[in-house]
Amino acid sequence: AQSVTQLDSHVSVSEGTPVLLRCNYSSSYSPSLFWYVQHPNKGLQLLLKYTSAATLVKGINGFEAEFKKSETSFHLTKPSAHMSDAAEYFCVVSDYTGFQKLVFGTGTRLLVSP
Amino acid sequence: DTEVTQTPKHLVMGMTNKKSLKCEQHMGHRAMYWYKQKAKKPPELMFVYSYEKLSINESVPSRFSPECPNSSLLNLHLHALQPEDSALYLCASSQGGEALKYFGPGTRLTVL
Numbered sequence: 001a002q003s004v005t006q007l008d009s010h011v012s013v014s015e016g017t018p019v020l021l022r023c024n025y026s027s028s029y030s031p032s033l034f035w036y037v038q039h040p041n042k043g044l045q046l047l048l049k050y051t052s053a054a055t056l057v058k059g060i061n062g063f064e065a066e067f068k069k070s071e072t073s074f075h076l077t078k079p080s081a082h083m084s085d086a087a088e089y090f091c092v093v094s095d096y097t098g099f100q101k102l103v104f105g106t107g108t109r110l111l112v113s114p
Numbered sequence: 115d116t117e118v119t120q121t122p123k124h125l126v127m128g129m130t131n132k133k134s135l136k137c138e139q140h141m142g143h144r145a146m147y148w149y150k151q152k153a154k155k156p157p158e159l160m161f162v163y164s165y166e167k168l169s170i171n172e173s174v175p176s177r178f179s180p181e182c183p184n185s186s187l188l189n190l191h192l193h194a195l196q197p198e199d200s201a202l203y204l205c206a207s208s209q210g211g212e213a214l215k216y217f218g219p220g221t222r223l224t225v226l
Binding site: 032034041042043044045046049051090094101102104105106107 | 118154155156157158159162170204206213214215217218219220222
């Protein structure tokens with residue numbers, strides 16, 4: 001079965017500094033991987049997706065992630081944090097059965113200080 | 115119209131009440147989903163409908179009863195819930211195998 005592990009429950013950065021949110025995956029085949037963001041009391045927003053095309057995936061709001069098969073990792077990065085980036089981030093793997101049956105990681109809370 | 119709407123935003127109900135959550139999309143998506151998210155936890159899949167037929171039921175208790183009356187509408191009927199069912203209920207929709215991009219804002223349910 002597919003699974004993802006988010007290595008940090010909380011990450012704190014200062015505004016303008018880089019962001020790194022770590023995710024490792026486990027999959028018996030080439031996975032589809034995603035990062036979602038959830039702002040407080042809001043629904044989920046898809047940031048980016050990896051589906052076996054380019055290993056460096058660019059998403060919305062300046063985020064990107066790199067798929068590294070040798071390390072089974074799919075870390076999310078952003079060069080410069082903004083206050084509005086403060087939210088919960090979920091790394092997700094898809095158990096594709098014809099539907100997007102998503103398996104979520106436990107989440108990383110990103111805190112951004114002025 | 116590229117959004118999923120959910121009503122109500124908040125719902126408080128007693129354990130003997132019957133209530134329903136509603137989800138709507140007008141993007142022509144043929145797959146619709148219910149997820150449950152407890153506080154400070156990730157979302158968990160409950161049900162998937164495809165072409166108005168129930169395709170996936172993740173062993174959800176029968177006190178939750180989904181319904182898909184047409185391709186744009188998804189309901190979740192609630193009856194005899196427990197306090198531990200208090201959570202954010204998220205609806206989502208997708209077109210075939212594309213990434214699950216469209217989530218509604220959720221209904222925050224409190225069971226007293």
